[in-house]
Amino acid sequence: MAQADFPEPVKSLIAELKRLPGVGPRSAERIAVWLLQSPKADAPALAVALNHAKASIVACPACGFFAVHGSCQLCDDPKRDDLTLCVVEQATDVLPLERCGAFRGRYHCLGGKLSPLDRVAPEDLRIPALLRRIDAAPVALEVILALGADVEGEATANYLAGLLRGRKCRISRIAQGLPAGGGLEHADELTLLRAIQGRRGI
Amino acid sequence: MAQADFPEPVKSLIAELKRLPGVGPRSAERIAVWLLQSPKADAPALAVALNHAKASIVACPACGFFAVHGSCQLCDDPKRDDLTLCVVEQATDVLPLERCGAFRGRYHCLGGKLSPLDRVAPEDLRIPALLRRIDAAPVALEVILALGADVEGEATANYLAGLLRGRKCRISRIAQGLPAGGGLEHADELTLLRAIQGRRGI
Numbered sequence: 001m002a003q004a005d006f007p008e009p010v011k012s013l014i015a016e017l018k019r020l021p022g023v024g025p026r027s028a029e030r031i032a033v034w035l036l037q038s039p040k041a042d043a044p045a046l047a048v049a050l051n052h053a054k055a056s057i058v059a060c061p062a063c064g065f066f067a068v069h070g071s072c073q074l075c076d077d078p079k080r081d082d083l084t085l086c087v088v089e090q091a092t093d094v095l096p097l098e099r100c101g102a103f104r105g106r107y108h109c110l111g112g113k114l115s116p117l118d119r120v121a122p123e124d125l126r127i128p129a130l131l132r133r134i135d136a137a138p139v140a141l142e143v144i145l146a147l148g149a150d151v152e153g154e155a156t157a158n159y160l161a162g163l164l165r166g167r168k169c170r171i172s173r174i175a176q177g178l179p180a181g182g183g184l185e186h187a188d189e190l191t192l193l194r195a196i197q198g199r200r201g202i
Numbered sequence: 203m204a205q206a207d208f209p210e211p212v213k214s215l216i217a218e219l220k221r222l223p224g225v226g227p228r229s230a231e232r233i234a235v236w237l238l239q240s241p242k243a244d245a246p247a248l249a250v251a252l253n254h255a256k257a258s259i260v261a262c263p264a265c266g267f268f269a270v271h272g273s274c275q276l277c278d279d280p281k282r283d284d285l286t287l288c289v290v291e292q293a294t295d296v297l298p299l300e301r302c303g304a305f306r307g308r309y310h311c312l313g314g315k316l317s318p319l320d321r322v323a324p325e326d327l328r329i330p331a332l333l334r335r336i337d338a339a340p341v342a343l344e345v346i347l348a349l350g351a352d353v354e355g356e357a358t359a360n361y362l363a364g365l366l367r368g369r370k371c372r373i374s375r376i377a378q379g380l381p382a383g384g385g386l387e388h389a390d391e392l393t394l395l396r397a398i399q400g401r402r403g404i
Contacts, residue, residue, distance in 0.1 A: 004279075004300045007270045009255040016248040020233045027224050033294050034223045035252065036259050036268070043256040046218040047249035050237065053211040054245040057238050066238070068209045077206075092235050098206045 010036065062133075064109030064126055065091045074107060081105040084142045087130065087160065089113045089153065097146060105144075108133060113152040114159055120152075122159065130160075134169050145173045149194070212238065264335075266311030266328055267293045276309060283307040286344045289332065289362065291315045291355065299348060307346075310335060315354040316361055322354075324361065332362075336371050347375045351396070 005011065010032055017028035035043045059065070060072035067073075074080065074094070084105030088094060091109045110125040134141055145160060147153040157173055164171050177195035178187055187195070207213065212234055219230035237245045261267070262274035269275075276282065276296070286307030290296060293311045312327040336343055347362060349355040359375055366373050379397035380389055389397070 004276050004297065006297070007259060007268050007275070009251070009258045009270060010268055013251040013255040016244070016251040019242070019244075021236045022229050022232065023225075029294075030224065031222045032255070036255060037293070040221070042218070042221075043252045047252040049211070049215040049218040050245045050249040050252075053215040053234070053238060056211045057209060066209050066212055068211060073209070074206050091239070092231075095206065095208070 006032075059091065059109075059111075063107045064111055065094050065107060079104075082137075083139065084144060085133065086144045086146050088146050089148060089156070093146065103144070105142075110156070113147060113156040115152045115155075125156075127160070127163070131163065131167070134164070134167055137168070140168045140170060142170045142172060145171065147173075149176045208234075261293065261311075261313075265309045266313055267296050267309060281306075284339075285341065286346060287335065288346045288348050290348050291350060291358070295348065305346070307344075312358070315349060315358040317354045317357075327358075329362070329365070333365065333369070336366070336369055339370070342370045342372060344372045344374065347373065349375075351378050 006014065013032045013035070014025075014028045017023055017031050018025055020028075023031070035041045035046070056068050058067055058069060060067040060075055062071055062075045065072040065074055081104050084103070085108055086097065086103055086105055087108045087110065088097070089110055089112060091111075094107050094109065097103055097107075108126070108130050110127065110130070112120050112125055114120055114122065114125070134143065143164060145157045147157045161171055161173075175198050176191070177198050178184070178191065184192065208216065215234045215237070216227075216230045219225055219233050220227055222230075225233070237243045237248070258270050260269055260271060262269040262277055264273055264277045267274040267276055272278075283306050286305070287310055288299065288305055288307055289310045289312065290299065291312055291314060293313075296309050296311065299305055299309075310328070310332050312329065312332070314322050314327055316322055316324065316327070336345065345366060347359045349359045363373055363375075377400050378393070379400050380386070380393065386394065
């Protein structure tokens with residue numbers, strides 16, 4: 001006799017849940033059963049939220065951040081500083097920077113970072129739009145490259161710095177060094193090297 | 203100025219995802235962004251699977267396992283052994299037992315276990331249906347109590363054993379002892395006590 005299994009609708013739900021990042025086969029099963037059985041679960045509400053978000057969210061045509069149709073709240077905000085432009089890899093990098101509270105300028109999301117291994121080349125990123133924004137600014141912008149400290153982030157930053165040099169803008173890059181709360185004993189050699197290279201007078 | 207945040211549809215989706223078991227605020231954000239941005243994601247398919255599963259899955263009226271309308275595949279299967287009845291806590295306990303391959307009888311899911319702390323009393327479990335199944339059987343059934351080895355599982359097993367004693371059935375309980383692959387050095391005292399108590403001649 002065939003081995004018993006969940007009925008087909010449960011299996012389809014588990015299959016869809018298993019595709020989510022960070023959700024393995026066990027968690028997918030657990031979540032599916034919870035959605036079907038727990039009095040606290042609201043599967044239809046999740047389905048509505050999925051469809052609603054998928055249907056209404058677009059990338060802001062100016063900066064690439066999440067927007068409901070038209071442009072995003074960050075581009076729409078007249079109080080932000082138009083003179084500084086923070087270049088990030090992903091739209092998801094914007095909110096962590098917002099939460100740190102140190103930046104109140106404009107953003108530009110590249111939509112990725114240069115990575116030959118993942119076949120991400122300059123033409124796959126929103127670089128022409130970045131150049132247009134910089135060239136169209138009435139005064140010289142400060143362009144802050146807030147890219148990751150990994151190999152691809154470094155490569156992307158160097159590539160952009162090369163493109164921007166000679167253009168009407170000042171270029172800076174966010175600092176690398178010890179993470180807050182991290183002791184020297186937990187830092188790798190490269191982090192310490194960057195921390196020493198980036199030392200500042202006090 | 204108000205701190206920037208995701209647009210409302212993304213926030214609603216994150217809120218719904220955060221309610222899933224094992225999904226914290228960070229994972230919920232990561233999953234939501236993935237669902238909206240990754241070319242591999244299929245948010246509408248997940249929504250469809252959710253609605254389809256929620257609308258079509260019921261508890262089998264006979265045993266309590268997952269069923270698509272009517273009765274479940276296990277109750278419907280004419281090749282299974284009608285003389286043994288395996289009592290489990292949850293519908294989700296059935297498939298692990300099926301996968302171990304040692305049991306090919308019928309199941310009865312209680313829908314929980316006795317737990318005064320969680321206010322689960324005997325009347326909250328599918329115990330009357332269990333008694334009816336046992337009493338209605340043409341011959342004496344073997345009833346295997348496959349309940350957990352935790353305090354509530356023990357209490358439920360003892361309670362059921364009391365109810366079933368004197369009824370037309372043989373009662374057994376799954377063994378407790380060392381888990382497969384587990385060395386004695388990793389076993390707690392109670393596990394070792396049960397393993398010694400349950401020792402079998404070889």
